Amino acid sequence: xxxxxxxxxxxxxxxxxxxxxxxxxxxxxxxxxxxxxxxxxxxxxxxxxxxxxxxxxxxxxxxxxxxxxxxxxxxxxxxxxxxxxxxxxxxxxxxxxxxxxxxxxxxxxxxxxxxxxxxxxxxxxxxxxxxxxxxxxxxxxxxxxxxxxxxxxxxxxxxxxxxxxxxxxxxxxxxxxxxxxxxxxxxxxxxxxxxxxxxxxxxxxxxxxxxxxxxxxxxxxxxxxxxxxxxxxxxxxxxxx
Amino acid sequence: xxxxxxxxxxxxxxxxxxxxxxxxxxxxxxxxxxxxxxxxxxxxxxxxxxxxxxxxxxxxxxxxxxxxxxxxxxxxxxxxxxxxxxxxxxxxxxxxxxxxxxxxxxxxxxxxxxxxxxxxxxxxxxxxxxxxxxxxxxxxxxxxxxxxxxxxxxxxxxxxxxxxxxxxxxxxxxxxxxxxxxxxxxxxxxxxxxxxxxxxxxxxxxxxxxxxxxxxxxxxxxxxxxxxxxxxxxxxxxxxxxxxxxxxx
Numbered sequence: 001x002x003x004x005x006x007x008x009x010x011x012x013x014x015x016x017x018x019x020x021x022x023x024x025x026x027x028x029x030x031x032x033x034x035x036x037x038x039x040x041x042x043x044x045x046x047x048x049x050x051x052x053x054x055x056x057x058x059x060x061x062x063x064x065x066x067x068x069x070x071x072x073x074x075x076x077x078x079x080x081x082x083x084x085x086x087x088x089x090x091x092x093x094x095x096x097x098x099x100x101x102x103x104x105x106x107x108x109x110x111x112x113x114x115x116x117x118x119x120x121x122x123x124x125x126x127x128x129x130x131x132x133x134x135x136x137x138x139x140x141x142x143x144x145x146x147x148x149x150x151x152x153x154x155x156x157x158x159x160x161x162x163x164x165x166x167x168x169x170x171x172x173x174x175x176x177x178x179x180x181x182x183x184x185x186x187x188x189x190x191x192x193x194x195x196x197x198x199x200x201x202x203x204x205x206x207x208x209x210x211x212x213x214x215x216x217x218x219x220x221x222x223x224x225x226x227x228x229x230x231x232x233x234x235x236x237x238x239x240x241x
Numbered sequence: 242x243x244x245x246x247x248x249x250x251x252x253x254x255x256x257x258x259x260x261x262x263x264x265x266x267x268x269x270x271x272x273x274x275x276x277x278x279x280x281x282x283x284x285x286x287x288x289x290x291x292x293x294x295x296x297x298x299x300x301x302x303x304x305x306x307x308x309x310x311x312x313x314x315x316x317x318x319x320x321x322x323x324x325x326x327x328x329x330x331x332x333x334x335x336x337x338x339x340x341x342x343x344x345x346x347x348x349x350x351x352x353x354x355x356x357x358x359x360x361x362x363x364x365x366x367x368x369x370x371x372x373x374x375x376x377x378x379x380x381x382x383x384x385x386x387x388x389x390x391x392x393x394x395x396x397x398x399x400x401x402x403x404x405x406x407x408x409x410x411x412x413x414x415x416x417x418x419x420x421x422x423x424x425x426x427x428x429x430x431x432x433x434x435x436x437x438x439x440x441x442x443x444x445x446x447x448x449x450x451x452x453x454x455x456x457x458x459x460x461x462x463x464x465x466x467x468x469x470x471x472x473x474x475x476x477x478x479x480x481x482x483x484x485x486x487x488x489x490x
Contacts, residue, residue, distance in 0.1 A: 108328035111290050115322045116342045116394075117314035 006121070006199050010129060013122040020127050027131030031093050031190075032138050038092065039085050039139060040146050046084055047150035050075055055159055069161055069169030072151050077178040081144035083230055086136065086189030090222040094197040097128060098218035101201025102211040110202070120202075128194040136190020140183050181237045188233060189226045196222045242287055242398065242430070244456075247296035249282060256282055258454035259296065266397075269424065269431040271445035273438070275476065275485055280434040280451045281325060284400050287432060288322050289313055300398070318346060321391035325402040325434075327383045329375040335386055336362070336371040342393045361389040365419060381412040385419070392423060399424075401433035405440050417443050438477055450476065452485070 001009075050072045055065040101124060104110050110120045148170070155161040161169070200218035204210050242264040249257045256279045264270050272280045285291040286298050289305045298305045300316055308316065330338055336358045343354045362368040365385035370378050375386065384404060391399055404420060405413035417440045424431055435441050441448055442462040450457040452472050459465040459473055468474065475483030 107326050107331070108324040109330055111285075111288075112322070112324060112328035112330070112390075114290060115288055115317055115320065116345060117318050118345060119310075 001199075001202060003199060006202065007195060009121045010125045010195055010198075013119065013126045014129055019130075020123070023127035024130050027127050028135055031089070031128075031131050031135035035089055035092055035135070035139065036142065039088050039143050042088055043081065043084055043143050043147040044150040046080055047072070047076060047147045048154045050080065051151050051154045052158060065159060067169070068159060069151070069155055069166040070171075070173035072155075073148055073170035074173045074178070076147045076151060077144055077174050077182050078234070079230070081147050082140045082182045082185035082189060083226065085139050085143045085186060086193070086226045087223055089132070089136065089139070089190065090193050090219055090226065093132065094193040094222045095215050095219050097194055097197035098201045098204075098215045099211055101198050102204030102214040105202060105204045106206050106211060125194060125198045128198065129191060132190040132194045133187050134190070136193075137183050137187035139190075140186020141179065143186075144179060144182050177240070181233075181240075185230065185233050188229060192225050192229060193222050196225060242301075242432070243297075243299040244283070244286065245297045245299060247286065247293045247298060249279070249286065249291065250294045255294075255454055257293075257451075257456075260454070260456045262449065262456050262458070264430060264432065266430055267428060269421075269444055269446045270433070271441045271448050272432065272434045272451055273436060273441055273448055273476065274451035276436075278451050278453070281402050283451060283456070284322070284402050284432060284434055287398075288320060288400055289317055318394060319396055320398045320400060321394065321396035322400040323384070323387045323391045323402060323404055325406065327375070327387040329383060329386060329390070331375050333374075334371070335367065335373050335375065335378065338375070338386060338390050339393050342390065346394060357393065361393060364392075364423065365389045366415075381408050381416070384408065384416055388416070388419065388423070392427065395427060396429060397427075398430045398432070399427075401431065401435075403434050403436075405435060405437050410439075413437060413440055414443070420444065452476070 051068060054068045054072055058065040058068060058071075101110075104124070110124075113120045113123055152163050152166045155166050156163060197218040200214045200221065204214040244260055244262040246259045246261060247257055248255055248259050262283075272283055274280050282291060286293060287300070289298070292306050297307075301319075303312075303316060305313060305316065330341060333341060339358045339361050340354050343349055343357055349357070358371065359368065362371055365388055367378070367382050367385050370382055370386070375383055378386070388401075388404070401420065405416055408416065420431065420433070421444065423429075431444070433444055435444070442465075445461065447461060448459045448465045450459055450473050457470055457473060459468045459470075465473065465477060472484050474480075475485050
């Protein structure tokens with residue numbers, strides 16, 4: 001199966017009933033709720049690093065770090081929150097999906113589904129695609145807000161900016177539109193992960209090596225796609241500012 | 242079921258070259274032949290899991306690959322298949338593996354489904370394994386479960402891909418007797434792949450050898466044993482010298 005055909009079948013099945021709601025909810029819980037701790041943990045550290053590095057370099061160049069809250073918030077909302085969340089989702093969810101679908105292919109479980117008259121794309125891909133898209137959207141909002149909160153706390157502790165001063169500085173650089181664009185990025189990246197992971201799973205060659213390759217290739221391809229899509233979306237969104 | 246001038250090529254030369262085979266309703270056909278010559282491919286052609294590069298695969302008079310997806314799915318529901326590696330759903334328990342096709346493809350109540358699970362598990366002799374998972378049961382029990390799942394929708398045609406592979410002789414004999422018993426009860430058509438000649442003779446109305454891109458219909462046990470083709474003679478006797486080993490050498 002070629003990638004365009006696979007994408008077409010997946011998208012077509014996603015927009016046509018029936019839906020396996022129970023599977024979608026199980027996947028949504030796996031993608032969003034179970035990924036939340038690791039994403040929050042990593043993004044809080046990313047926020048700390050962003051604040052400290054920005055402060056260090058601004059002091060070095062302009063002898064003043066007053067713009068750090070606004071600059072950090074801009075970086076978090078426009079790039080860090082959505083992209084880091086998506087890359088973490090790729091390693092946690094995407095790798096698992098490719099391995100799961102690949103193992104099913106190798107052990108003929110996908111052929112068994114076909115023999116039962118069940119479309120494997122509708123059965124395996126659609127619930128994961130819907131769950132990852134919705135999960136990516138929700139996670140990017142939560143991750144961005146948590147990341148901003150972490151940045152605000154670090155700004156107060158390390159740089160001495162009160163929460164009020166941080167928010168005032170932040171408001172000068174970002175507005176609600178940035179959060180909307182970040183969530184659109186999150187949903188888009190979320191959709192890319194299951195599509196690419198399942199595609200590599202469906203193409204998996206036999207044996208443990210085949211499953212390993214499918215998993216590795218899916219993570220690499222998803223990560224590259226997310227970076228490229230980030231550029232495309234950033235370029236498109238730049239026309240709305 | 243029928244193969245009409247069927248060819249298939251995976252890119253490194255044709256595996257099957259314009260082969261023909263007719264299978265009557267209720268007949269039991271066993272495919273034998275050296276590994277890698279396309280026995281499982283023939284089975285997957287009948288199951289619609291592979292498309293021929295030439296020719297037609299007819300099931301109940303319909304060209305399987307010319308049908309619309311919905312029509313093909315309906316036709317496939319008349320078939321059950323035991324896969325070489327059993328293809329059991331490893332995230333589902335033994336009982337749930339049998340329930341899965343019933344839940345997906347019938348409107349039976351939960352009570353009826355549970356009754357069917359009990360019936361099939363008893364028929365294949367593993368009622369005690371109902372709540373275990375496939376990786377918690379032995380290879381022979383997995384085969385039995387695979388057979389039970391293949392028969393869950395009462396198919397008219399059952400395809401068995403190496404039903405006795407990796408099993409000890411006693412378990413193999415039991416599995417084949419089970420297949421024959423279920424065939425008598427369900428009055429189904431059987432196409433099976435095996436290289437275990439004792440089991441092939443036990444199971445087959447006709448034996449077909451898949452070799453060198455051809456299908457050689459050798460007939461029943463006696464006809465197969467007396468067949469004049471030297472490849473058939475070498476294969477069924479397991480002789481080291483002969484045309485099959487010359488080809489591979």
